Amino acid sequence: MRFFLSRGPAAGSCEFREANDLGATIIKGRATAAELRGYIAKRVAEFGDARGSVPGLAVVLVGDDPASAIYVRNKARKTKEVGMVSFERRFPLEIEQSRLLDHIRDLNDDDRVHGILVQLPLPPQIDANAVLNSIDPSKDVDGFHVSNAGLLATGQNGMVPCTPLGCQILLRRHLGDLAGAEAVVLGRSNIVGKPMANLLLKDNCTVTLAHSRTRDLKDVCARADILVSAVGRARLIGGDWIKPGATVIDVGINRVPAPEKGVGKSKIVGDVNFESALQVAGAITPVPGGVGPMTIACLLSNTLAAAHRITGLADLRSFA
Ligand code: NAD
Numbered sequence: 001m002r003f004f005l006s007r008g009p010a011a012g013s014c015e016f017r018e019a020n021d022l023g024a025t026i027i028k029g030r031a032t033a034a035e036l037r038g039y040i041a042k043r044v045a046e047f048g049d050a051r052g053s054v055p056g057l058a059v060v061l062v063g064d065d066p067a068s069a070i071y072v073r074n075k076a077r078k079t080k081e082v083g084m085v086s087f088e089r090r091f092p093l094e095i096e097q098s099r100l101l102d103h104i105r106d107l108n109d110d111d112r113v114h115g116i117l118v119q120l121p122l123p124p125q126i127d128a129n130a131v132l133n134s135i136d137p138s139k140d141v142d143g144f145h146v147s148n149a150g151l152l153a154t155g156q157n158g159m160v161p162c163t164p165l166g167c168q169i170l171l172r173r174h175l176g177d178l179a180g181a182e183a184v185v186l187g188r189s190n191i192v193g194k195p196m197a198n199l200l201l202k203d204n205c206t207v208t209l210a211h212s213r214t215r216d217l218k219d220v221c222a223r224a225d226i227l228v229s230a231v232g233r234a235r236l237i238g239g240d241w242i243k244p245g246a247t248v249i250d251v252g253i254n255r256v257p258a259p260e261k262g263v264g265k266s267k268i269v270g271d272v273n274f275e276s277a278l279q280v281a282g283a284i285t286p287v288p289g290g291v292g293p294m295t296i297a298c299l300l301s302n303t304l305a306a307a308h309r310i311t312g313l314a315d316l317r318s319f320a
Contacts (some may be wrong), residue, residue: 025283027170027249033293036169036319037082040300044083047307055307056085057115057141057299058107062100062126063093068119075117078296084303087113097126101134108136114310115141115303120191138310141302144190152198159302164196166294167228167249168203169319174283175226175247179204182223186210186237186271187230192251196228217241229271239276248277248284251291 048054057079061072072088079086089103107116116139122128132144140148143161151158160168171178183205187193197209210220221227221241227248229237234254242248252271261267270287277284285291301319308315 024278024281025174027174027247027283027285027290029166029170029285029290030293032170032173033166033297036294036297036301037078039319040297040304041082043304047304047313048083050313051311053112054084055114055303056087056110056112057117057303058087058089058110058113060089060091060100060103060107060116060118062091062095062119062122065121068121072119075296075299078300079303082300084300085112093123094125095123097130100126100131104131104134108134108139113139114307115139115299117142117299139306141299141306143195143302149190149195152195152202155198155202159306160199161191161195162298162302163192163230163251163291163295164199165298165302166291167196167251168199169298170249170285170291170294171226171247172203178226181205181225182208183226183228184208184210184221184224185228185230186217186221187232187251189230192230196230196251200226200228231271233271234269235271235273237272237277239273239278239280242277242280244280245282246280248272248281249291250274250285250287252287253292 044054059072059075061068076086076088091100091103104116107113116135118131118135120128122131133146135145137145137147137159140159143149143152143159148158152160178200183200185193185197185200185207188209188211193209197207200207205226208220210217214220218241221237222243224243224246227242227246228251230251232252232254234256250270250272254269254271255266256269258265258267268288272284274284274286305315
């Protein structure tokens with residue numbers, strides 16, 4: 001391994017990246033996320049000086065799914081670390097939709113709360129779209145409300161979903177101007193794939209949005225200068241799917257058996273076969289340590305931006 005200092009072209013700031021012996025740069029999302037959280041902590045302190053209070057993020061959790069509980073705990077910890085207030089609202093799995101909507105209304109009306117996040121998935125008796133669309137769009141820090149999705153789809157400024165926003169920051173920092181690049185996004189979910197495609201369009205890429213029914217997926221991927229995978233299939237994409245020199249952003253989080261770590265052990269891998277991709281790609285995000293940390297950092301960034309807008313402070317300058 002060798003390490004070198006490179007200059008993020010869009011941000012003009014320095015960050016350590018790691019290049020492996022085969023030449024592909026490993027885009028270290030964890031380091032960029034730490035830098036972003038440091039930036040947010042400073043802005044939160046300034047907000048406190050100007051307003052006499054700090055931004056607040058409310059996270060709503062229904063049920064006791066262990067993975068969701070871990071995500072919520074992590075979000076609360078990181079929220080407090082940057083100096084914001086964290087509100088956790090936990091409800092039993094069998095809660096009725098009307099009661100949940102009442103609680104969201106209370107959070108919409110609460111002046112201490114500038115961001116509201118509903119942890120997905122929700123149980124089957126709840127219409128997730130109804131809940132997401134009941135959040136005040138100005139507090140919709142996940143960017144899932146239909147009006148924020150509409151703003152993004154029409155190229156206007158609104159709240160942008162955190163995971164694609166994190167990917168955009170990493171891409172801009174690594175590549176600078178994205179205009180004209182051939183971008184392929186795998187996965188068409190409302191949470192990752194579709195907003196990612198819209199962000200790349202806004203950055204003037206030529207975008208292909210591929211999914212489970214796309215024909216000749218390997219050939220589609222092979223023409224990408226920028227390949228973003230948000231599929232959820234372990235190591236679906238091999239090195240032979242990747243255009244030499246391409247920038248690969250691996251959003252996938254897949255748990256696979258890891259007998260090398262001991263009997264019954266498992267580990268997290270991405271959608272991309274990392275080892276074979278390293279031999280072909282120009283740059284790639286690792287899993288874990290790539291996109292994941294950026295998602296929470298962008299949630300905090302969205303909450304800070306929401307607090308600025310709601311309280312009438314000037315908009316923040318963009319981190320990326
Ligand atoms: P999803 O299940 O809602 O969507 C998956 C998409 O992949 C679908 O659009 C489907 O058409 C497509 N797909 C499925 N199989 C395919 C195949 N064989 N070939 C091509 N396309 C295929 O999932 P999601 O919520 O968008 O998440 C996708 C992945 O990203 C998951 O692994 C999830 O855990 C991960 N994720 C990571 C973060 C993060 O912070 N790193 C955040 C959100 C999601």
